[in-house]
Amino acid sequence: MSIEVGSKLEGKVTGITNFGAFVELPTGVTGLVHISEVADNYVKDINDHLKVGDMVEVKVMNVGSDGKIGLSIRKAKPESEQRPQRPQRPSRPRQGGGRPPERPENFETKMAKFMKESEENLTTLKRATESKRGGRGARRG
Missing domain, CATH: 2.40.50.140 (Nucleic acid-binding proteins)
Structure with missing residues (x-):
């Protein structure tokens, strides 16, 4: 066998x-x-x-x-003894609810958005590094 x-x-x-x-x-x-x-x-x-x-x-x-x-x-084990499989969720067609479809951005819009985010990130970074350079106590002069 x-x-x-x-x-x-x-x-x-x-x-x-x-x-x-x-x-x-x-x-x-x-x-x-x-x-x-x-x-x-x-x-x-x-x-x-x-x-x-x-x-x-x-x-x-x-x-x-x-x-x-x-x-x-x-x-x-026979099928009747095995753990039942979880039923699949029926797929629902998307309707009007939710976010509206995004329209493609042109280059100028993308660039402006990038520049704004970049400036915000640089400002945050400058604040963080300037506070670390100060050290303890007052400045020596």
């Missing part, structure tokens, strides 16, 4: 680590169920969900060229 991606198999948990659980499949090979594939909700400690010796149903997610097998317990 070869292991194919997408097939569901019964396996035995043979080892538990902080990142997942190793499951021995009926063919004698071992695959890994990553901690994110154990349950639909967040799993902080895998020991709360599995223990060595448990029989679990797994779905083969991938088979690497190096022989590593990726498994999932949560995707092996």
